[in-house]
Amino acid sequence: MKQNWWKYIGVLLLIYVHLGGLMLEAPRLNILNETVRALYFHVPMWFGMVLLYMISVFYAIKFLRNPLSDADVKSVEYAHVGTAFGILGILTGMLWANYTWGSPWHGDPKQNGAAIALLVYLAYFVLRGSIENDEQKARLSAVYNIFAFAAMIPLIFIIPRLTDSMHPGNGGNPGFNAYDLDSRMRLIFYPAVAAWFLIGLWIVSLRVRYRILQNHLTE
Amino acid sequence: MIVALLKKEITLELRKKSVIAGIGLYLFSLTFICYITFALRQNSINAATWSALFWLVILFSVVNSLAKSFIGEKKGLAIYYYSLASPQAIILSKIIYNTLLALLLSLAGLLLFTLLIGNPIQDLRLFIVTLIFTSIGFSSSLSLISGIASKANNSNILMAVLSFPVLISILLMAIRITKNALDGIDLAASYDELLNLLAINCIATALAYLLFPYIWRS
């Protein structure tokens, strides 16, 4: 019960976000109309993906410094759940883009960046699938994880700021000012990011525990 | 040590004439396919299409020719190197050698494109600087990834799958600069992109240098 407090916080935040996100007053903007609310549900997926991938890279580095198999399991599972978040983020983004920008794939740099991030981690899973030796698999995939993430950094954090993006916060501004993310929206948006991140951590912890049990049983 | 390894790479490469001929022919066929499919010369293509075709040809020929930097080598040879040189020296010599190879390929590609398709570039100096930068980036990323892929089962497919997402950021920057070079825009307009490309190169080379020992050990 005591170690579970963060799960309860995540659940409570998630319920608050869904209630508030659907019913509280949202800014009235042209074109977007009622779909501003999608911000509460679409953007946290993207944030969750990046955060989970970062933790995956962190465990990859940890594994290379000290090769314990636990770090490898964690690295893979963070990447797994991050990919799930990324796919959900892309699908919700396409649905939203279809109604506000006119087509599901609009060649937006942030959209492309997210797609490439997914490609990197899909390649990562292909790499893991094609090496038989477990220890070698862990080491090589950790190396690729770190290298590919570093190569992705300009793609996600620099290029969208150089080019005109249809997303808010382009042209050197990382914030959401263009969306008029006023205090009302912040009040729901930040808890939404935190809530989905906590839920992501929870799913990862379940998967890691399952994998560790499985490893013990096969030994 | 690095110089000795570099010499060994070059002499080995020059001895295997068929490999060089193969790479050259690959580049030529790719360019020729572009030429035929567009039935160029009669109706010349616009600058954007030229840049897309050029970078596609360069990307494919560079990935295919640099893939062999570790994949082609025999198991026994790797153990022999392992006893002779440090992994850092090996990766650095590979990166330098591959940079030269990639640059040679890019320049040959440019020459072939000029001959067959035409050369709409207005600012040639900027374009060649871009080619040098992308060669460094391609070679340091591909050397490391070739090392990874050589340890796996289906190396050749894996090489393409692993390298394309990593190379996209370099390619995106290069295409943006190419656009400026094609339009002959002032050099100052592309400083941002050139700086970015340089930063990506530094990150890629530093990471390849740091991470390669972990691959080499296995």
Place this chain on the structure above:
Amino acid sequence: MKRFLTLTILSLCSLVGYTQAAEVEMADTMRANGKIYVVVGIILIVLLGFIAYLFMLDRKLNRLEKEYKK
């Protein structure tokens, strides 16, 4: 006290008038007739079901881990 009440009521009315005066079209009718609560209810049920499922998985893993330690 009375004056304060009227003042707050008046300012509230003006606030309502202000939001309605905005020209951008929103799903206001849905909110007005309360049908939005149906949507909120459905989404909440799905969400709670998902979370209950996660909790059940968590419990199952706890039990397995205990069994393994024995």
